[in-house]
Amino acid sequence: xxxxxxxxxxxxxxxxxxxxxxxxxxxxxxxxxxxxxxxxxxxxxxxxxxxxxxxxxxxxxxxxxxxxxxxxxxxxxxxxxxxxxxxxxxxxxxxxxxxxxxxxxxxxxxxxxxxxxxxxxxxxxxxxxxxxxxxxxxxxxxxxxxxxxxxxxxxxxxxxxxxxxxxxxxxxxxxxxxxxxxxxxxxxxxxxxxxxxxxxxxxxxxxxxxxxxxxxxxxxxxxxxxxxxxxxxxxxxxxxxxxxxxxxxxxxxxxxxxxxxxxxx
Amino acid sequence: xxxxxxxxxxxxxxxxxxxxxxxxxxxxxxxxxxxxxxxxxxxxxxxxxxxxxxxxxxxxxxxxxxxxxxxxxxxxxxxxxxxxxxxxxxxxxxxxxxxxxxxxxxxxxxxxxxxxxxxxxxxx
Numbered sequence: 001x002x003x004x005x006x007x008x009x010x011x012x013x014x015x016x017x018x019x020x021x022x023x024x025x026x027x028x029x030x031x032x033x034x035x036x037x038x039x040x041x042x043x044x045x046x047x048x049x050x051x052x053x054x055x056x057x058x059x060x061x062x063x064x065x066x067x068x069x070x071x072x073x074x075x076x077x078x079x080x081x082x083x084x085x086x087x088x089x090x091x092x093x094x095x096x097x098x099x100x101x102x103x104x105x106x107x108x109x110x111x112x113x114x115x116x117x118x119x120x121x122x123x124x125x126x127x128x129x130x131x132x133x134x135x136x137x138x139x140x141x142x143x144x145x146x147x148x149x150x151x152x153x154x155x156x157x158x159x160x161x162x163x164x165x166x167x168x169x170x171x172x173x174x175x176x177x178x179x180x181x182x183x184x185x186x187x188x189x190x191x192x193x194x195x196x197x198x199x200x201x202x203x204x205x206x207x208x209x210x211x212x213x214x215x216x217x218x219x220x221x222x223x224x225x226x227x228x229x230x231x232x233x234x235x236x237x238x239x240x241x242x243x244x245x246x247x248x249x250x251x252x253x254x255x256x257x258x259x260x261x262x263x264x265x
Numbered sequence: 266x267x268x269x270x271x272x273x274x275x276x277x278x279x280x281x282x283x284x285x286x287x288x289x290x291x292x293x294x295x296x297x298x299x300x301x302x303x304x305x306x307x308x309x310x311x312x313x314x315x316x317x318x319x320x321x322x323x324x325x326x327x328x329x330x331x332x333x334x335x336x337x338x339x340x341x342x343x344x345x346x347x348x349x350x351x352x353x354x355x356x357x358x359x360x361x362x363x364x365x366x367x368x369x370x371x372x373x374x375x376x377x378x379x380x381x382x383x384x385x386x387x388x389x
Contacts, residue, residue, distance in 0.1 A: 014347070081348075088349045088371045095373065105324040130360045131300040143302035144280060144320040152322060154354050161357035164382075 010078055015085035016065045021054050023072075043071050060086050110156060114215060115141055115149040118260050120158060120169040121217040121250045127265045130167045138250075140262030215260055218251045219244025227257055268341075271334035272379060273316035278327050280304060280320045287318075300360035330367070332377035338364045341378050345370075 006026055013019035020039075027034045040047040044067060052058035062083050069079035092099075110116055118139055122128050129135075136146040153159035162168045218226075218241040226240055241251070251259050277283035284295045284304050294307040295318070304318040321327050335341045338356045345368050346352060353375055354367040362382025369375050 014349075084371055085349050091373060092351075102324060106322075109322070109324060133300065133302045136302070143297075147301060147303075148320050148322045151319075151354070154357060157355070160355075161359060163358045164360055164362045 005072060005074065010074065015089065016060055016068065016082035017053060017056065019078075019082065020050075020068070024054070043068050059090075062086065106152065106155070110152055113149060114260065115139060115145065116153055116158075117215045118250055119146070119149055119153060121215055121247075122265065123159070123167050123169045124217045125247050125249070125265055127248055128167070129265075130161065130165060134265075137263055138261045138265050140260075215250060216241055217247035218242070218249055219246055220249040220251075220259075223251070223257060268333050268335055270331050271314060271381070272332035272377070273314060274330045274332065274377070275316065275318045276321040276325065276328050276330060277318055278321050280318045284318050328375070330375055330377055332365065332379045335378055335380055338366050338378050338380050342366045342368060345378070 006023065009019060009022045009026060013022060020043075024036065024039050027039065035047075036051060037047045040050040043050060049058065053060060053064075065082050065086060066079060069082070119135060122135060122138065132143050132146045132150060135141075135150075136143045139146065141149075150159065154161070158169065160168050160170050216238060222240055222244055229236055229240065249259055249265060250261055251257055275283055275287075284306075287293045287306065288295060292309060294309055296305045296307065297303065299305065306316045306318060308315055333341075342352060342356060349371040351369045352366065353369055354365075356364055356366040356378075358364050363379060365377055365379040367375055367377050
């Protein structure tokens with residue numbers, strides 16, 4: 001029967017709009033002569049209004065959801081779920097500018113606070129201990145500042161606490177929304193440069209391009225050799241430090257090469 | 266087991282001051298001997314639930330978050346999203362063995378979902 005409700009569609013539809021779209025598609029698949037006009041008639045509306053609703057061009061008022069639910073004889077639970085979903089979507093849409101602003105602030109902090117990159121690099125060390133107190137001690141930070149940074153990394157999906165004894169720096173997410181896009185941008189930027197808020201020693205012969213800096217997990221046995229090389233080519237230095245057979249410390253490479261850790265990990 | 270509210274958390278701009286305030290006001294105990302240095306709050310009461318104090322990031326707000334105990338954090342996070350919730354922090358295995366996630370409900374209110382480590386289950 002064309003007018004019957006498909007319980008599967010009802011169950012997995014997140015909102016009334018999706019439910020209407022899928023129901024119409026299913027009915028058309030079962031009966032090629034079934035049309036948008038016929039569906040609109042059942043819903044007690046005209047086909048152009050229904051078309052706009054299905055395409056997301058027209059908002060769905062709560063009373064419209066209630067009326068459609070009644071016409072389709074949906075259970076009250078489904079009607080209420082669709083009403084909540086519509087209200088939630090409207091709230092999210094209305095709060096989008098504020099959320100975007102907050103995300104921007106978070107992103108800015110993520111990029112400007114050197115601890116984020118340092119923590120991600122620490123997780124690559126053999127000696128890494130998933131313990132905020134240990135991280136704070138190694139980085140010369142406070143436990144609170146470390147925890148705020150850890151939480152931010154978790155929120156942006158850059159770090160995951162995979163078990164009680166293991167934290168993992170993870171790959172950028174595939175963006176599926178504006179939030180996802182910004183998160184992916186944030187995920188990639190640490191691989192480029194981290195700006196350090198700590199005072200840097202000045203040197204007169206530094207070219208503007210050398211101002212960029214990064215924080216990396218290194219094989220500390222190679223540091224002396226690296227210092228001899230760094231004036232020749234920064235890229236070579238980074239490659240040397242990151243391809244050792246172990247990583248046992250975290251250093252920041254800028255004009256000079258200095259550890260960001262205050263104690264040996 | 267049901268799904269009780271099993272933990273509360275104060276997100277504080279100045280967590281040390283917040284801890285001192287509640288210690289002075291109610292005589293609550295605050296312990297940080299755990300791997301996150303988390304300020305675990307023991308209300309020293311026979312009833313009610315214990316909580317904790319966590320630092321709020323500069324861009325965030327001071328607030329209280331409630332944590333609901335479940336038997337499968339990932340499953341409840343998935344269920345919450347199908348009901349219109351958004352994930353703030355996906356499930357994480359905390360260093361001391363608890364598992365938690367933070368989500369926004371349909372009103373945009375953040376709350377946590379948690380599963381205690383085996384040795385703590387059944388203790389509120």
